[in-house]
Amino acid sequence: AQKVTQAQTEISVVEKEDVTLDCVYETRDTTYYLFWYKQPPSGELVFLIRRNSFDEQNEISGRYSWNFQKSTSSFNFTITASQVVDSAVYFCALISLNSGYSTLTFGKGTMLLVSP
Amino acid sequence: DAGVIQSPRHEVTEMGQEVTLRCKLISGHNSLFWYRQTMMRGLELLIYFNNNVPIDDSGMPEDRFSAKMPNASFSTLKIQPSEPRDSAVYFCASSSAPPGTAKNIQYFGAGTRLSVL
Numbered sequence: 001a002q003k004v005t006q007a008q009t010e011i012s013v014v015e016k017e018d019v020t021l022d023c024v025y026e027t028r029d030t031t032y033y034l035f036w037y038k039q040p041p042s043g044e045l046v047f048l049i050r051r052n053s054f055d056e057q058n059e060i061s062g063r064y065s066w067n068f069q070k071s072t073s074s075f076n077f078t079i080t081a082s083q084v085v086d087s088a089v090y091f092c093a094l095i096s097l098n099s100g101y102s103t104l105t106f107g108k109g110t111m112l113l114v115s116p
Numbered sequence: 117d118a119g120v121i122q123s124p125r126h127e128v129t130e131m132g133q134e135v136t137l138r139c140k141l142i143s144g145h146n147s148l149f150w151y152r153q154t155m156m157r158g159l160e161l162l163i164y165f166n167n168n169v170p171i172d173d174s175g176m177p178e179d180r181f182s183a184k185m186p187n188a189s190f191s192t193l194k195i196q197p198s199e200p201r202d203s204a205v206y207f208c209a210s211s212s213a214p215p216g217t218a219k220n221i222q223y224f225g226a227g228t229r230l231s232v233l
Contacts (some may be wrong), residue, residue: 037224045207045224091159095215103172103223104149104215106159 002027004094006107013082014115021077023092029053034068034075039109045091051075057066064074082114118142120225122208128231134196139208139229141189147214148191149222151207155181159207165191166214177202198232205229 003026013019025034036048049059051068059066063080079086089109121140129135141148148165165174168185176183180199185191195202205227213219 033220035221042226043205043229045209047221047223050221095220097216103161103164103175104188108158 001098002094002103002105004092004105004107006090006092006110008020008110009108010111010113012113012115015084016081017114018078018080019082019114021090021092021112022078023075023077023107024074025075025092025094027094027096029096032094032096035095035104036066036075036077037091037093038088038108039091040088048077079112082112084114084116087112087114119207120210120223122206122225122228124228125226126231128233129198130233131199133232134194134195135198135202135230135232137193137206137208137230138191139191139210139225140190141210142212143189143224145210145212145223146188147211147220147222148185149209149211149215150191150193151209151224153205153207153227162193162206164215171214190201195230198230200232203230203232 005024032053034051038046038048056068065078067076089111090111092107093104095104136175145233150162151159152162153159162175163183163213164171181195183193207224207225207227209222211220213221
């Protein structure tokens with residue numbers, strides 16, 4: 001079974017603050033992929049990043065960075081110097097490969113509100 | 117390149133009516149997923165196709181729901197008859213590889229917001 005937990009339901013910050021969105025996952029498989037998606041107020045789901053279970057290197061893309069730690073089963077997402085346009089619901093998701101066909105399991109999402 | 121295209125963006129209908137949601141895959145993609153998003157249950161996979169063949173429809177709520185892929189680039193999700201509890205946002209996603217493979221990244225459409233009165 002797979003499970004993704006995003007304990008933060010809603011976060012409010014002021015523009016230019018740094019913010020970290022937490023994601024904890026559960027899987028029995030040794031090979032899996034983790035994802036982050038962004039859902040802005042317009043409603044579409046936008047793919048942000050995918051990491052595989054064998055690559056624990058942190059990744060940075062502009063103001064976005066991701067910290068993957070297998071020891072704590074976490075894949076946290078940090079936005080540096082947040083902007084109003086970052087306001088959205090962010091979803092963490094997991095898919096395992098060992099068990100053959102698997103579904104993409106989403107967390108409940110974290111709503112981020114960035115105020116000017 | 118065009119992304120996944122869903123239509124309509126919004127649909128309001130009365131209980132008992134038939135509803136058809138449409139999805140056009142990204143060119144070259146061969147896996148198609150239908151999801152439903154509600155406040156209570158979050159994002160749920162309804163059905164998954166690979167190369168036009170339904171692989172897993174265990175998420176389809178009831179026989180009132182049906183999905184088809186008449187060709188490699190297009191899919192429909194039909195609800196007949198619709199009920200108020202079907203009100204949700206329905207997303208379609210496509211990928212260039214099945215979900216159990218290393219190349220699978222699902223790209224989502226903008227969704228269809230369905231309201232059944």
